[in-house]
Amino acid sequence: MFQEYDVIVVGAGHAGCEAAAAAATMGSKVLLITMNMHTIAQMSCNPAMGGVAKGQIVREIDALGGQSGIVSDKTMIQFRMLNLSKGPAMWSPRCQSDRAMFATEWRNILENNPNVDFWQDTAKELLVEDGQVKGVKTSLGIEIKSKSVVLTNGTFLNGLIHIGEKNFGGGRTGEKAATGLTEQLVQLGFQAGRMKTGTPPRVDGRSLDYSKMEEQPGDEKPAKFSYTDTKPLAKQRSCWITYTNQEVHDVLKTGFEKSPMFSGRIKGLGPRYCPSVEDKINRFADKDRHQIFVEPEGWDTVEVYVNGFSTSLPEDVQYAALRKIPGFENAKMFRPGYAIEYDYFPPTQLKSTLETHLIKNLFFAGQINGTTGYEEAACQGLMAGINAHRNVNDLSPFVLKRSEAYIGVLIDDLINKGTEEPYRMFTSRAEYRTLLRQDNADIRLTAKGYEIGLASEDRLDAVKKKQNEVEHIISIFATTKVSPEEINGALEQMETALLREKTTLSQLLKRPQISVQKLAEHSSIVAGLIAAFEEESVQQAEINLKYDSYIEKEMLLVDKMNRLENLNIIDNFNYDIVTSLSYEGREKLKRTRPSTIGQASRISGVSPSDISVLMLYIGR
Structure with a gap:
């Protein structure tokens, strides 16, 4: 029934779509497996792309030949360049998207690529022989062979949704969780963990009083993400800003005893920089209000996303608290917010290509690696798709340095430092952010994308x-x-x-x-x-x-660091024979398996003296 594929991509979220598109564009025969063909590239949370540092990532994806920037440009309803009052290293493009159009545009791109096939099913098991992945087995019992597999499971691995005291299995509201893969990967020797994220209620925009809110229009001269000939917006929809108040907080507190987060029913750590509203009023008790962004979901829908009101409290408490927000006095709720717990795999188990150390030609990308955000997921999918294609064609790895791209910073942080909470990109994470601006992503990366056969x-x-x-x-x-x-x-x-x-x-x-x-x-x-x-x-x-x-100053720092990046450590290097290494340093190096001295120097727990010992040992 099925041919043998070069690349199987499991999951059709932002990571999976970029992975499939990249590998297929470069010439691989790709099978994209998704549980639901109607939710390809679904914006599970807010209908927006870009933002601080995230906008830089979208432009980098585009510069390399990825699709997220093009899709964003074709489906945006508002554009804003953030941080214009600061230096250009901080300028960050962001757009509001039409949720339905975004998914449709992505599906069209994939369906118009002759190298992409689709299969609606759940991948239950990996086919592994002699330490190398050989394909997947689905819930229908079908075995599909491939030379490589990219797992982009998002929040679906043993996903558990919480609303107040209720919980039920699911990877997203209305969609079932994926089971089996975590258990197999743990048996194969992988370490797994749990994380948590959440989403706010959606409301009927017709029931809101915008006269009580502050209008947030788009830029007078809207820009765009893609360096291609996509068109800037001719018209835009406004967003709005309002605030919680003490009355809102008092209503929310009535549900705290039923909160799955405060009762301990949720075990996974949530995103530090996007906490739930109950977490905000608990952690920041001195604040008498919190900002709420009222974001339209598209051109032709009345549905509104209540950004800043993520919650897993009981639905009646959510509804009562919402109606105390200025402008929301008569709000009608389409669906409540919820929290979701899911499995992830600490990314220190990956190479810089996002291939796993344990299983050859098996790649992880997106929330399975502990990240949060569409943009972080999409860039990982792009890099995993590129390297899956290159692996099966015996080509050298494609890796971006920290000095070359925010994508390089993100992956380097993940594989060397790991993460115990959902990782989000910020400009402050990049030590060379003056070089890694949103305006020069094409000059930095397009030649690289062209060399590997992705950029035109x-x-x-x-x-x-x-x-x-x-x-x-x-x-x-x-x-x-x-x-x-x-x-x-x-x-x-x-x-x-x-x-x-x-x-x-x-x-x-x-x-x-x-x-x-x-x-x-x-x-x-x-x-x-x-x-x-x-x-x-x-x-x-x-x-x-x-x-x-x-x-110029940053370029000098880059040159200095590149001298360490060019000092390679051989595969399967035996750190046990280097007796002068600290115990912690040796353990961390054995676990992470860095490929260069520069990478080793960024591993948490590896000291400067450990690096000096290593450099002496390899003759430097």
Whole structure:
């Protein structure tokens, strides 16, 4: 009935979709197994993509040739660039998405790829021979052979949903949990754990009073995620902001004794940076209110997502508390919020390719690795799909360094440090964030995507054109001088020091009060210089000019760290023979199996003296 596939992807969430699309685009024959064909790429939680650091990840996925940025652009209903009041390393694109359109667009992309086949079923068991995965066995008892398998099970592995004192098996509301795989993997020697996440109630937007809320419109000139020719939004839907109050908190507290989180029925740790509303009012008792984001679910639906009100309290308590929020006095609830517990596998059991140490050609991606968020899952799926394809074709691993991408930071953090709570990406996790900006992801990564056969030649040509434009603009600004007579009037309006002699435009741009846009508004000379170039190229040239000293400093740090990254540790290195290693360092190194000295230096519990001993041992 089934041919032998190059790659089987189990699960069709954000990780699974990117994994299947990447491997298939590169030439592998892929089977995507999902429990429900109608929930492919389902946005299980909030209808949004991007955000702080997450937006950078989406742009990196796109730059490599992935699909999340394109899907986001085609299905967004609002776009905002966050953190514009801060430096460009912090700027982060975010969009509100049409939930239904997002899933439909992803399914269309996969169905239009001739190398992707589908099978609606549950993978119950892995077929493993001599330490290598050979395929899967489904709940129908069908054995499907493959050269590699990517597990992207999300919250479905032994998923348990909690609403007040009620709990029932499920990977998502209305969908059953997946059983069998965890137990087999544990028997094979894998370590497993439990995590928890949650979602808020959904309400009827027709029942809300928006006059009592603060409107949050999209950007006046909306940008986009993809570096391809997707179109920016011509119209947008607003989101809204309101707040809880003491009355809301008092109602919620009446349900605390029935809370599965406070009663101990939930064992898994939840996301630190997206806590439930009951957790917030318990942990931050000094706060008399908490922000609530009221987010529409799409263009043609009245359903609204109540961001900031994630809860697993009894449904009657949820409903009563909701109606105490300004604007929600007459709210009608579509469905209650809930918490979900699920199995995950500590990611220290993975190589930097996301292949497991224990089983060859078996890859884990997404929440199975302890992460939270669509974007974190999607980039792992992309990298797992790429490396599954490369493994079965005897090609070298594709790994991104911490200095090359947020994706590299995320995977390096996971495999070296592990995580005991749902991992979320922040700009603060990246030590080279001035280099890893959202505006230059294409320049950083598209050539790499093209080399491995994922990014198209058209993408590469567009990047080269942009690079040439940026360099040309920088050259013009570095050589064009303006006199006091030409520019002082503009400088006075910008409230910055006047010139006494001719100065290059690049020197003027070093001043924090000055931007190319402001110069162009006040100076016809500057306006004329930039008129011939794309806005994106002008912005990137400005960032490079304004922050060149910071960029240069980070490049020096990267060079220093790369010297350690280039010191390889042989596979199956016997750490027991290095007697000078600390006991903890030896245990952590044996468990994580780092491939380079640089990777070893980032493992929690491996000391600088351990690294010195290792370097001496390998002759450095």
